[in-house]
Amino acid sequence: MHNIAFIGLGNMGLPMAVNLAKAGYAVKGFDLSETSRAAAEAEGVSAVATLADAVSGVEVIVTMLPKGEHVVAVHGEIVGLVPAGTLLIDCSTVDVASANKAHELAAAAGCLSVDAPVSGGTGGAKGATLTFMCGGADAAFGVAKPILEKMGKKIVHCGGAGAGQAAKICNNMILGISMIAVSEAFVLGERLGLSHQALFDVASTSSGQCWALTSYCPVPGPVPTTPANNGYRPGFAAALMLKDLKLSQEAARTSGASTPLGAAAAGLYEDFITGGSGDRDFSAIVEMLRGGEE
Ligand code: NAD
Known part of the structure; x- marks a missing residue:
């Protein structure tokens, strides 16, 4: 069972992180918003005050952020903080170019990466019935799939980097x-x-x-x-x-x-x-x- 960091605890990210915690993973959550961190803490996700705290000692990092610029910036920070072999799963909906940039940052640091945007809305996030559309190498998808299954009911491997987006x-x-x-x-x-x-x-x-x-x-x-x-x-x-x-x-x-x-x-x-x-x-x-x- 992996230790997981969840970055971006908004309308979608919070219920998704909660479902991972309910499934038995040790989940550390981080969001820039203090209100979101407090909401996460109230629902069983251990909220920490910095990105560095969140990603230290975890094997898997899930991001659920608004836009491509946020995903690229956060991936840029993460790869300077984690060891090679860490799996980065980005569930945000972003442009294909930003998704590819996030994959490139991960690959340069020896990390595994999957773009895994979702369909199903906040109801699907709460009910763990999301559909995940995944892009990335087979090895990365293989590690990500059982984790995504705790947040969704249909996990599709669409192809290589960017194919999920x-x-x-x-x-x-x-x-x-x-x-x-x-x-x-x-x-x-x-x-x-x-x-x-x-x-x-x-x-x-x-x-x-x-x-x-x-x-x-x-x-x-x-x-x-x-x-x-x-x-x-x-x-x-x-x-x-x-x-x-x-x-x-x-x-x-x-x-x-x-x-x-x-x-x-x-x-x-x-x-x-x-x-x-x-x-x-x-x-x-x-x-x-x-x-x-x-
Ligand atoms: P949201 O605005 O509710 O949540 C985003 C969170 O990210 C916010 O809490 C914000 O504080 C946090 N954040 C921003 N920059 C950050 C950073 N650098 N570090 C840490 N936290 C940061 O948005 P949402 O509705 O949860 O959507 C997230 C993503 O999911 C978007 O890409 C959206 O398009 C996609 N999506 C949303 C829905 C939906 O129904 N809401 C459905 C499918 C996909």
Whole structure:
């Protein structure tokens, strides 16, 4: 059983660290925020005041940080503090270039590394039902897998360094586009006099079926558990969806892929957020598409 350091104890990181502690690992947690450290301590994770304290004497370090710049900076510090052979697992959602930079820093220090972004949101983090999309060498993935299994239910090895981030941004591009498609269909249905339930009953069992419709329906009623039934409280904030759509657009530009619908989705979420909805659930975009009218 490994000793683990967990860096970044925010909305996702804290419940993930708690699940590792519950599974029996000795977990030391670090976050720049004192409030997050206190919350971790209250939930059974031993919170320490510096990154150096957190990573001393551990074999595995998990990071769950906001953006690529944080991941690269923290990896830069970590590799100066730990012995060769330490495994670094980054679960943040970041651009592929930053993920690759983190792998390079780890490799130069003789460390193992895996990029392992997640899908499943805060509910999945609490319930240990996340999906992990992993990139890295077989040896690193082999050590990481049993640890990730304590935080998730599906662990996929997508390929070499950066492949996990690539899978994550491709998946979320599908989600951003499909949420807009489903929302447009409900708005058109409203104009044509169709009830939400009637359109849901047809499309959920027809060729329009998709996760944005059947699990995350953007109008209240058909799927009672969705943010649409809760004033569009996130869930998955629109600002985070825009972040992911921008990551996929950046990757499309640098790789030469054509993603016109991804570009359109990024533009619509940009408009939505400029209108002041960044902290609402991303499915609330149906209200912007409706034009503010019922
Ligand atoms: P968050 O802002 O709640 O948590 C990030 C934490 O990192 C904060 O507590 C912050 O203080 C800490 N931090 C920042 N820089 C640090 C540093 N140098 N050292 C130590 N701690 C530092 O964000 P979150 O919602 O937990 O998301 C984390 C990552 O997971 C993001 O990349 C996000 O895109 C991704 N993600 C989030 C969700 C979601 O539903 N929230 C779902 C999937 C993926």
